[in-house]
Amino acid sequence: MSEPLADLSARLSAAIDAADTEAALDAVRVEALGKKGAVSALLAGLGKMTPEERKEQGPAINGLKNEIMGRIDARREQLRAEALARRLASETVDVTLPLRPAPAASGRVHPVSQVIDEITAIFSDMGFSIAEGPDIETDYYNFTALNFPEGHPAREMHDTFFFQPGPDGSRKLLRTHTSPVQVRVMQQTNQKPAAGYMTPPQDPPIRVVIPGRTYRNDSDQTHTPMFHQVEGLVIDKSSHIGQLRWVLEEFLKAFFEVESVATRFRPSFFPFTEPSMEVDVQCDRSGNDVKIGQGSDWMEILGCGMVHPNVISNAGLDPDVYQGFAWGIGIDRLAMLKYGMPDLRAFFDADQRWLDHYGFRPLDLPTLFGGLSS
Ligand code: DAH
Numbered sequence: 001m002s003e004p005l006a007d008l009s010a011r012l013s014a015a016i017d018a019a020d021t022e023a024a025l026d027a028v029r030v031e032a033l034g035k036k037g038a039v040s041a042l043l044a045g046l047g048k049m050t051p052e053e054r055k056e057q058g059p060a061i062n063g064l065k066n067e068i069m070g071r072i073d074a075r076r077e078q079l080r081a082e083a084l085a086r087r088l089a090s091e092t093v094d095v096t097l098p099l100r101p102a103p104a105a106s107g108r109v110h111p112v113s114q115v116i117d118e119i120t121a122i123f124s125d126m127g128f129s130i131a132e133g134p135d136i137e138t139d140y141y142n143f144t145a146l147n148f149p150e151g152h153p154a155r156e157m158h159d160t161f162f163f164q165p166g167p168d169g170s171r172k173l174l175r176t177h178t179s180p181v182q183v184r185v186m187q188q189t190n191q192k193p194a195a196g197y198m199t200p201p202q203d204p205p206i207r208v209v210i211p212g213r214t215y216r217n218d219s220d221q222t223h224t225p226m227f228h229q230v231e232g233l234v235i236d237k238s239s240h241i242g243q244l245r246w247v248l249e250e251f252l253k254a255f256f257e258v259e260s261v262a263t264r265f266r267p268s269f270f271p272f273t274e275p276s277m278e279v280d281v282q283c284d285r286s287g288n289d290v291k292i293g294q295g296s297d298w299m300e301i302l303g304c305g306m307v308h309p310n311v312i313s314n315a316g317l318d319p320d321v322y323q324g325f326a327w328g329i330g331i332d333r334l335a336m337l338k339y340g341m342p343d344l345r346a347f348f349d350a351d352q353r354w355l356d357h358y359g360f361r362p363l364d365l366p367t368l369f370g371g372l373s374s
Helices: 005-018 022-033 038-048 051-090 111-125 180-189 241-256 309-314 331-339 344-348 352-358
Strands: 136-138 172-174 206-215 226-236 263-268 273-284 297-307 323-330
Touching: 005 022, 005 038, 005 051, 022 038, 022 051, 038 051, 111 206, 111 226, 111 241, 111 331, 180 206, 180 226, 180 309, 226 241, 226 297, 226 331, 241 263, 241 273, 241 297, 241 323, 241 331, 263 297, 273 323, 297 309, 297 331, 309 323, 323 331, 331 344
Parallel strands: none
Antiparallel strands: 136 172, 206 226, 226 323, 263 273, 273 297, 297 323
């Protein structure tokens, strides 16, 4: 035997103590107890010994093997304990810190988004669909198709943001209202299917609401250059003003979550409706907040009317067959009234404290059966 057992034991024990990682320790284990390891070689040599030698060497070699295995296990435990202690020391947790709420609990939905969801819930329940149109419009859709004659002063009233003229001299603009989408919706319903397709043309009835961003060059406590409107459009063969009034009153009751509302329809003028009306809603202005659906004051809340025959024919429908009504409401104003927010400009300041105060919980979706705002 080349190396006395006691020396081998001392050498391996020193290597075990010197191993400072589990990987290094494993290398020592292979060196001693692996297939070609020093202790394994001694064990393999037992077979070639005489019974007497084996009787003497056997227990000694097996004893060495067990001793080394025991040392390795102990050292591994020690290394693990040290690693854990190091980790615990570096990853301290201050259990006295307050809980940080999960994103779904701390995020807030902007009141404008909430009000759009509420409006959508109410009108879908009445059988309306939602339509949308582009923010960047042509002069044609924003004005001409809506029966604003060229050079008509009503065009100036809108404080329009125009883009630079294109190569053909025509200027695009930021839509000043959601009304151009009326024309787009009517045109779509009237589109004849492409050759070869069997889909029948989608004729009226049309019942849509159109929420969206609108733009005018205007800024004060109740005006911002970008604001939101929701447009309503109903087109059928016999739609009439009585239905318009019913739809609007049902909407106002549902939206303001009150039992009844009185409305007052005043004659007005819009180029795209005839007759045109402005609607005032009953309210109480005696306290700090305006209360809708009670009291003896009136507040103007929306514009509406019977769609002008010129608009119907501009959109490609026959005004002798079809008629209908439309309305437009300012969404931001509805939000201010319902949730008591005094300054419209704060809507677009992106101030987290304002949103924490006036915003809505993301998972409380407004529904008619579950409650709109509760
Ligand atoms: N587009 C109008 C505006 O922004 C609002 C409006 C009035 C829309 C009457 C309508 C309507 O659909 O019939 O001032």
